[in-house]
Amino acid sequence: MLLRRAIYWVQFGMAVALPVWVLVTRGIVADGVGWQLIVYLVLAPILFVALAVLVALTTARKRVRATKAVSWLDAAGLLVTWAAIITYGLFALPLLAVVVVLALVGLFWLAVWQLVTETRDRVKTYFEAASAPGPRQIPDVIVVPRDPLSR
Numbered sequence: 052m053l054l055r056r057a058i059y060w061v062q063f064g065m066a067v068a069l070p071v072w073v074l075v076t077r078g079i080v081a082d083g084v085g086w087q088l089i090v091y092l093v094l095a096p097i098l099f100v101a102l103a104v105l106v107a108l109t110t111a112r113k114r115v116r117a118t119k120a121v122s123w124l125d126a127a128g129l130l131v132t133w134a135a136i137i138t139y140g141l142f143a144l145p146l147l148a149v150v151v152v153l154a155l156v157g158l159f160w161l162a163v164w165q166l167v168t169e170t171r172d173r174v175k176t177y178f179e180a181a182s183a184p185g186p187r188q189i190p191d192v193i194v195v196p197r198d199p200l201s202r
């Protein structure tokens with residue numbers, strides 16, 4: 052639980068830090084000034100948006116917000132994705148770029164699947180409770196009579 056909570060809090064910072072990491076290490080330090088820098092100036096914001104969408108999809112789940120911890124699937128996917136991005140910042144191999152893209156796409160669909168599944172279960176539970184036979188709990192209603200003299 053401690054690891055999953057740590058990943059929950061770290062994911063917000065990583066959405067900003069990892070695109071900056073790739074921009075600085077690949078765009079400025081390794082490849083130098085030129086067309087590669089322009090490519091990384093375009094790719095860094097795209098990477099930021101992709102990571103921000105993943106954070107939004109993860110935190111959209113009620114269970115994640117309540118426990119302040121991601122699921123084990125989220126934790127594994129995020130750690131693999133972050134490791135791939137950090138490694139790509141160190142070594143500019145085309146295969147690493149493919150791994151980063153595949154990890155991001157896979158993590159996106161995993162987050163969507165978990166969000167849909169959790170929401171479906173919550174809605175199903177609500178409707179099952181509402182359609183259960185037997186006496187229903189009626190909330191207390193307080194009626195304040197109108198004063199006939201105040202018109």
